[in-house]
Amino acid sequence: MAWNVCEVVPIFFTFFITFVMSMDPPTIQPFNFPPNVELGSQGRLVCGLQKGTLPVNFLWKKNDKEISFSRDSIQLIHHESFLVLEIREIAVSDIANYTCIARNSAGEDSYVAQLLVKAPPFWKEQPKDTEAVHGQSASLHCGIGGYPRPKITWKKAYGTQSKDFLVVHNEYKKTILENGTLVIDSLKEADEGVYTCEAENGVGEGIQATVRLSVHAPPTVTSVKRRTSAKRGETAVIECEITGEQPLLVSWEKDGTKLTMPFTRFETYEEANGKGVKATLLISNVQRRDQGNYLCSVQNDYGSVKDVTALTVQEPPESPSDVKVISVNSRSAQVIWGAPSGISTSIKQFVIMFWKNSKVSGKLHQVSLTSTETSTLLRDLQPGNEYTVQLLAENDVGRGDPSDPVTFETKEEEPEAPPVDVEVEAADSHTLQISWKPPPTDTWNGQLKGYHVGYKVEGSASQLAYETVIKTNLREEKTLLRNLRPSTRYSVAVNAFNSAGDGPASEEIVTSTLNGDPPQSPEVKVKNVSQTSVTIMWSPRVNSDASVEQYVLEYVDTDQNKQEFHAPGSHKEYCIEGLESGQRYSIRVAAYNMFGRGDFSPSLVVITEGNARVPGYEPIVHETPFYFRLYFVIPVVASVTVILCVIVVAWACLKRAHYIEGRKAQLYVSYQQRLTYVPPSEISRDSRAVDAAYDIPWDVPNGGGSMGRDRSSYVKLKQGQNYV
Template sequence: MAVMFSLAVSLIVILIGLPVWGNSMDSPKILPFHFPTSIEHGAKVPVTCVLSKGTPPIMFHWKKDNKELFTTEEKLEIVTHGEFSLLVVKNINGNDIGNYSCIARNNAGYDRYTSELLVQAPPFWKEQPKDTEAVHGQSASLHCGIGGYPRPKITWKKAYGTQSKDFLVVHNEYKKTILENGTLVIDSLKEADEGVYTCEAENGVGEGIQATVRLSVHAPPTVTSVKRRTSAKRGETAVIECEITGEQPLLVSWEKDGTKLTMPFTRFETYEEANGKGVKATLLISNVQRRDQGNYLCSVQNDYGSVKDVTALTVQEPPESPSDVKVISVNSRSAQVIWGAPSGISTSIKQFVIMFWKNSKVSGKLHQVSLTSTETSTLLRDLQPGNEYTVQLLAENDVGRGDPSDPVTFETKEEEPEAPPVDVEVEAADSHTLQISWKPPPTDTWNGQLKGYHVGYKVEGSASQLAYETVIKTNLREEKTLLRNLRPSTRYSVAVNAFNSAGDGPASEEIVTSTLNGDPPQSPEVKVKNVSQTSVTIMWSPRVNSDASVEQYVLEYVDTDQNKQEFHAPGSHKEYCIEGLESGQRYSIRVAAYNMFGRGDFSPSLVVITEGNARVPGYEPIVHETPFYFRLYFVIPVVASVTVILCVIVVAWACLKRAHYIEGRKAQLYVSYQQRLTYVPPSEISRDSRAVDAAYDIPWDVPNGGGSMGRDRSSYVKLKQGQNYV
């Protein structure tokens, strides 16, 4: 029993960490350890933490840069046994550089030993620079956290020039400081500090690294120009201006003697005009009165600050207008203006202001130039040739500006147009003709009033000069002309230039186009063969054309409502029957022929009126077929032989028929006389210009041209039954 009791006591003492023998415990003491001095990338480095003394049990743990290390990390391996602990760092790289600490602890205390692991590593980013924004007048910090061993040398550079490709080194100097950790600090920021910066680092191991960032300097509002005192003539308009720079948006408000002016306000008007770096705020006071005199506050704010400035307004009489304003020595781009000082108060003139603008349909831009009080002439520059301008002059003294002088109008001399015509197109009309179309040059390049165009042409590759034809300018959006009497199947170079009173402008690029190898067919001679209530049969005779045979015909007819229908038929046919027409309606019919060179001109229009009553909108009449023995051509001869009265009627009818026939001969009008209708005069006969039409319907009688058209002719033109066709 005594032995078992002794063993139990010993076990309890061991478990609570008390020595079995003696009355005290030794705290741990770690022997110094060190990492190898030369370590290559990718190597595996072991280091052992061994105790020189310490009473068990001992607890070991490791830290890197005061951060606990765990064996869960793939790069680390920690083996602890008794009185030592082994740390293994695998696949060494620059990120493993740091201070490694071994900590041993028991109930009596603890010990810690730290050793630095250094690896020759190229520079690497700990904290990469970022774009930075700051406010004008404050400071900005551009961070550049870089690791590596040996310690990298950090260099900052700033881009200059518009392309941001050239850089200057930034040194420690006034306002600029580069800290030990690589951070660039810039104090009292100005607009010139804004730009692109590059942080570069190198330590002789591997390649250096660099990063580029932008520093944006935001500007609070600043009043750059304001008149401390201004004046205005009673009854006129006072102008108080406040020019502000700063980052947009800029919010402008106005106060008078401490009272805010809320717009719209009686006789007060405000507007802002943006300029390169800010805005020009203007307060207009119309019909100035004595009570308008006072202090006007221009208040501006944006997201980065605010500013205020005051202008004192005095209401008094301004000077009179300058006298004898004249424009002399007018050239194409300049004009000399002379004037005399206002009478009686010339000694009080502070300055003259000349205003001029271009007179155009679109309101011209107003130009203002300030001149000293001693000047009596000035040269207006950068005017546009061939334009009318208006100029006015006013005087200003310490009180304000006077009335402008009477307007003087002058016109600059013309210069040749600066640009060629645009959208020039050339296409062959036939074997001897080219059609040219174009649009005028941009209006602001005319340098005067365009008179017309010169169309130059020559055979491509020939050494001869261009031959020219003159085309007078029209007011149409597109100009056209025809070059005639050219060689067949010949390539021509064509160019167009505009001209005014000063001369010719530049020519357009030459366009090369070939005339056709032959001509489209002439228009056929068309006649009406028969007219009924619902159909018209026409026939035609083709004109002689030796260039190529007719491949197909196109028949076009238009009804009273200007609805157009078009049919195609083979070139071998000389007759059509148009069916499905309305009775008593007027139709205009014309025919054109196609050959391999395109479509020829349409024939003159034939005006035909079908038999029967005319259609009344909303009412469909019932048409009864009249027996032939009641028709006029049968009844009139019989009645004429019975009575003289009826003979008179027949004669009148015959005269009327002759009158229609004579008119019809002029306009090819054909009317059925079963029921008399009011005569409708034919419309003016139109003639299409001859042109190549490569997109007309598939011909009937050429290879691969039949198709569905040849199989289903009923959807185009129905041939009359019982007739013979060639």
């Protein structure tokens, strides 16, 4: 008969549930240790079942932790219905709560028995001599164990011989904790002395220990004048009387600065008395700068204390206090202050001074105010600039010191002027190079954040599209406008901006992109290497915009000396002669067409054959490493070149497709009106830097012909001019 799975599973679970329900969970028979157990005796606990279905698993725990049977005196005796815990020689460490746990498939049960052993008092923590500070609290520990729990008594010796003791009770400032610790709060000299801790519990002999409590006195200033005064030229006397445990170390500070002796016109001395020291600070020929707060600082091994005396010199007034600048706007700010303190004569007037912080010293402005004024409004400030303001008070004696300088910054306004010397040049058929200089500094009205470069197709009704350029610290800013249409005239304008907004834009400049691009870098290989020459060969990468008119070959030796050679566009190899044997050279090649020079090829590293010559030394023969040999260099360079070619050709094809799609009319630009430039940040076009943009052609040494011109023949497009 075949069983259906859907029928078997319910039957199985029904059987399982019926089986489990028929089992009884375990119930443990109560057990206990015998009474009056003593140390060294034997203890036994039997954890047995009162009822429950077998099999049953038993487990013993001591103080809720599974028992570790590291002692030979502890053993377990197993049986299927009970478990015996046997301790042969009971020790102090065995005093604990013992729990038996029984489990079966239906549940579990547990039972706890406490093992108490009669033991005489013993030390858990021996009392120790204690040192404490006057006014603080001290704890005298007396950690005692034993069963029954010992009774602990504290006693304090009195009299000169320290042989007579009085019992210490729980009272004001004194507390005996349950663990036997004696705590004494707010210590005084009378609390110092000898203390004894005694313990007994009726089992064996009691124990006791004697300790000493030492109370040390920190320094305390008992007398000081809070304020004192002196006239200019007189001698000021500042005194400070201190008590405390010797030795006492005294130091002086003025307005937070430590006075290190010997100090000009300052003198200190101390006079010891029965309980402490009287310290004196003398200031001869008092000057106005001596006015301030003098701090008497005293310390010993148990604490420190400080107290201040304010010295007033009857002189011109102090500087105004709490000078603040509030309600700062772009062209005004309000200054408020409080009257100076400790002056000898009434104030006649206040003088406020302010100036602009700049690299060039700002003009100092001074305004006199009446003695009753506590605020003023500074006017005619420049937006976005930092200013410093100071105040001083004047009385019949003279002007006091100025207040601490307060710096504030006026709110920014939009720049007032556009960038200057804006120039726009075509970099290639899809890119324009824009350069400019910042507006005059006094028109920034704050800190320039950057520039917005706006552009659109000339005559277009659409709004200018903008690119943001973050300001640098260079004297001239530059950027590139990319992804433009070839042979198309664009209107370009630049404006500066700060946190307040945009300034006015420069006049729009109209410039056309080129109708072609310089050639791509050729694929270069090493053909031959000798001791004094290297022959390289290259294959041009065709742009189809214009044919290659010439090549420039550049090599650099180990000392970073650079040499260049030019070859006609029809040449495909070149032999560099006059090289040194055994030297390392880095070689690269770039191509020219009517639109300018393209990128240099990746550098080839070649080492000429032979040994390098060192002046004054005989040549040492070293075998050239295999990774520098020609048979290794050429395949590696060829592989890298192939990869680069695939990337460059794919890019060129995509660029050409966009160029043809957007091209509506043929535009030819004179070669002599071409200025090639890409900023240093454009790493991928490092060969387009201004210093290497155009070289003297190989066949025109004086700079003639379509390729023969130096940088003096560049045509730059200026702001405010149109070019066709």
